[in-house]
Amino acid sequence: MIDEILQSKLKNRLIKWLDTRNFFYPGTKILFKIIRLIFNLKGVQIFSIGQSHLDACWRWVRKETIRKNYITFSNALEHMEMFPFFKFSCSSPQYFEWMEIYFPKMFKKIQQRVNEGRIELLGGMWIEPDINLINGESIVRQRLYGQRYYLSKFGKVSEVAWLSDTFGFNWQLPQILEKSGGKYFYTNKMCWNAENEFPFSIFYWKSPDGSKILTYSFPYSLNLFVQDPNLGGFKRLCSFLSKADLEFNYDFDFKKINKMKTKQHVKELGLVYGIGDGGGGPLLEEIIILKDLMRQGQNKFITALDYFKILEKYENYPIWNDELYLEFHRGVYTTHAWIKDANRRMEIKLKNLEIMSVFSNFFGSKYPNVENLWRLLLFNQFHDILPGSSIPEVYEESKEDFKKIRAKANKLEKDSLEILIKNINTTNFENPVVIFNTLNWDRTGIVKVPINEENNTILDSQNNELITQMIKEKDKKFLLFNASIPSLGYSVFNLIKSKASSDIQTDLVIRDEKNFISLENRYIIVRINKIHGYISSIFHKILDKEIISGKANWIQMYKDDLPKDSAW
Secondary structure, eight states: OHHHHHTOHHHHHHHHHHHHTTOHHHHHHHHHHHHHHHTTOTTOEEEEEEBOOBOSSSSSOHHHHHHHHHHHHHHHHHHHHHOTTOOEEEOOHHHHHHHHHHOHHHHHHHHHHHHHTSEEEOOOSSSOBOSSSSOHHHHHHHHHHHHHHHHHHHSOOOSEEEOTTOSOBOTTHHHHHHHTTOOEEEESGGGGOSSSOOSOSEEEEEOTTSOEEEEEEOOOTTHHHHSSSOGGGHHHHTEEESSSSOEEOTTSOHHHHHHTEEEEEOOEEEEEESOOSBOOOSOHHHHHHHHHHHHTTSEEEOOHHHHHHHHTTOOOOOEEOSOBOOSSOGGGGGTTHHHHHHHHHHHHHHHHHHHHHHHHHTTTOOOOOOHHHHHHHHHTTBTTTTTSOSOHHHHHHHHHHHHHHHHHHHHHHHHHHHHHHHTSOOTTOSSEEEEEEOSSSOEEEEEEEEESSSSEEEEOTTOOBOOEEEEEETTEEEEEEEEEEOTTEEEEEEEEEOSSOOOOOOSOEEEEOSSEEEEEOSSEEEEEETTTOOEEEEEETTTTEEOOSSOBSOOOOOOOOOSSOTTO
């Protein structure tokens, strides 16, 4: 309902008609004087950056996002026809690709406006993902496929990384951004802290490797007025310190940092405007109000890149050498746990698939196209999908996406394995067992091999018999053995029949007592509560000492009693 009102053509026609009669100009002049007084903006110049935050999924499903995306670009193109000064910034290559696929005629207009500098390419990640839940390979792939799309369709990459609504940022991000064409970073989210106000809005963010990226963290759109900090916090958060190039992290007391600030501050306010979450902006009335401010000499319309270049003229910004931890939305790390598990499994599977594909490519097989699988996974890493903060219908779609990724990846991996095994010499093995290691380091671990008979054993490549154990799971038998595999390589073992089953003696003693199960060997005695499952005692026999005090490994459940936003 609200969306329909905001996008009403009748409303826009009325606003246009009123604007031609200079209806808004006097009111805008008075309003800005009030805002300047209330929010202490004397001596601050406004630079307006037009955008419209669009959640790829949230309270709506993907099909609805595609519709909202069309409305957003359609409005932006229409505004460009009306206002020669208007510029629009979009944060995700995924949104451009939807326009290319579903609205190709409009996409050509978008390409033209990008070439003219009227539409700005922001972000450089395929979508605005969660940055704490995904692994390093996924962050790199977000950048790879995002920047590659921009380069292929528009001839350039984005220099401004843009994660306006993501729930915190890991420490390695500046390094990855810098190595993939990023020079600057914007977010609004660090102004959402529940307990401690983050001390800086403009700073250099530094990674452990020394990479630094100029960062702007300040509220946007309506948050500028209703959030704390708001517009009134600009001077305080953008004040210079008494010394240049000072480094800080979470070990520092924020109150002491604030005492180090001088009265000197950045005089250029980057006003990121445009109605958000559901896209559609900037609205016509937003542009007209800022246009009237421009007529009064109080505002300029620029791109995010232009604003960061203005900020670069200052030299004495603080350096933040740590992660950017958001004191908010922390409940998302336990919401919809299944999708966290599915994401990590597919991250591992796609990485393993590509390693196996490289190996099989040495033997003449065609390297598979995995980009579409990666893109589908990257989409589901969006900051309202993977954290678990979307409506249930979104997760029905996600489950189907993960099924597609898993099925296709399994087939491609199987094809690569078959080619590899055909080219491994196993002529001297009765029943060869080939174990691959896709990690970058040598690995030793337990291997479980299905068997048909109980009397089996395993020989390594030197015909040494390994210690094995036979186990049963339901109606199936498996042989366990300890295997050592070289990094990014394989080892071949020989499964053979043995005259008798291995019967390895150990010093382990298991006792079933009244209320406890005890496990004892030459070193320790462990007692486990039979009813609740917790460990009640770990006694070290050699040290003659109890190791724990109280209950250990005790699983407890607590009610998550939140007044609102239960997913967060």
